[in-house]
Amino acid sequence: MQLPLAIITILPLAAASPLLPSILRSLFLRDLNSTTQNDLVDGSPCKELTVIFARGTDSPGNVGSSTGPPFFEAIAALIGTDNIAVQGLDYPATIIGFLEGGDTAGGTLMANLTTRAMTQCPDTKVVVSGYSQGGQEVHMAAKQLSPAVAAQVSSVVIFGDPDNGTAVGTIDPSKVLIICHSDDYICKGSIIVDADHLNYANDAGTAAAFVVKAAGL
Numbered sequence: 175m176q177l178p179l180a181i182i183t184i185l186p187l188a189a190a191s192p193l194l195p196s197i198l199r200s201l202f203l204r205d206l207n208s209t210t211q212n213d214l215v216d217g218s219p220c221k222e223l224t225v226i227f228a229r230g231t232d233s234p235g236n237v238g239s240s241t242g243p244p245f246f247e248a249i250a251a252l253i254g255t256d257n258i259a260v261q262g263l264d265y266p267a268t269i270i271g272f273l274e275g276g277d278t279a280g281g282t283l284m285a286n287l288t289t290r291a292m293t294q295c296p297d298t299k300v301v302v303s304g305y306s307q308g309g310q311e312v313h314m315a316a317k318q319l320s321p322a323v324a325a326q327v328s329s330v331v332i333f334g335d336p337d338n339g340t341a342v343g344t345i346d347p348s349k350v351l352i353i354c355h356s357d358d359y360i361c362k363g364s365i366i367v368d369a370d371h372l373n374y375a376n377d378a379g380t381a382a383a384f385v386v387k388a389a390g391l
């Protein structure tokens with residue numbers, strides 16, 4: 175598609191404008207590599223698959239950069255960019271939150287967003303996912319889901335899970351993928367972050383294949 179020069183010139187301005195209808199934003203300015211993703215709360219059209227994602231400690235935006243975006247792009251590579259919606263979890267992601275076992279309000283909000291995705295988009299397949307402290311948020315959220323919502327969750331993926339080895343609420347274990355590198359000490363209950371906790375982008379393809387299969391897409 176060739177856009178007239180005037181439109182190309184105005185696009186960056188339009189992108190910054192809160193007045194740009196979200197449907198136009200989702201059509202023309204989709205950037206799954208952005209550290210902030212708000213498809214659910216900004217009223218973007220429903221998609222086949224919705225990922226609710228919680229970033230790790232001190233990560234930027236609401237989905238971070240190291241793990242979430244490569245995962246979203248790997249899903250898009252399998253099912254198409256137009257078929258994935260992503261909603262990040264807006265929570266503080268502080269070190270204190272991590273040391274406390276996760277941020278309580280964040281867990282409640284994540285449960286809320288999971289439920290909201292299913293009511294707002296009844297046909298979407300909902301994936302609940304997080305990295306590092308974001309994994310603690312997933313565990314907290316899962317415990318708060320109603321049985322009906324928990325049963326409707328399509329899949330769960332946690333990268334570098336501080337709560338590795340514990341159930342994710344009542345989510346059927348067959349729908350849960352915990353990705354923990356063998357030398358990632360965060361997955362062993364330690365507070366030491368080593369290189370093996372920082373390279374989960376390498377697992378984006380594995381995680382994407384799991385959620386797409388679980389969703390039957």
Ligand SMILES: *[C@@H]1O[C@H](CO)[C@@H](O)[C@H](O)[C@H]1NC(C)=O
Nearest residue numbers: 207208209234238239240243
């Ligand atoms: C994605 O964004 C990160 C920064 O958040 C950047 O370093 C990286 O180069 C970007 N990747 C692509 C494929 O655009």
Ligand SMILES: *[C@@H]1O[C@H](CO)[C@@H](O)[C@H](O)[C@H]1NC(C)=O
Nearest residue numbers: 283285286287288289290293
């Ligand atoms: C989610 O939070 C919103 C805003 O606080 C509230 O109106 C809504 O009832 C909550 N939904 C669920 C399912 O908890």
Ligand SMILES: *[C@@H]1O[C@H](CO)[C@@H](O)[C@H](O)[C@H]1NC(C)=O
Nearest residue numbers: 338339354355356358361362
């Ligand atoms: C994660 O938990 C599983 C199950 O308890 C365990 O087998 C595995 O060794 C743990 N991973 C790490 C890196 O400690």
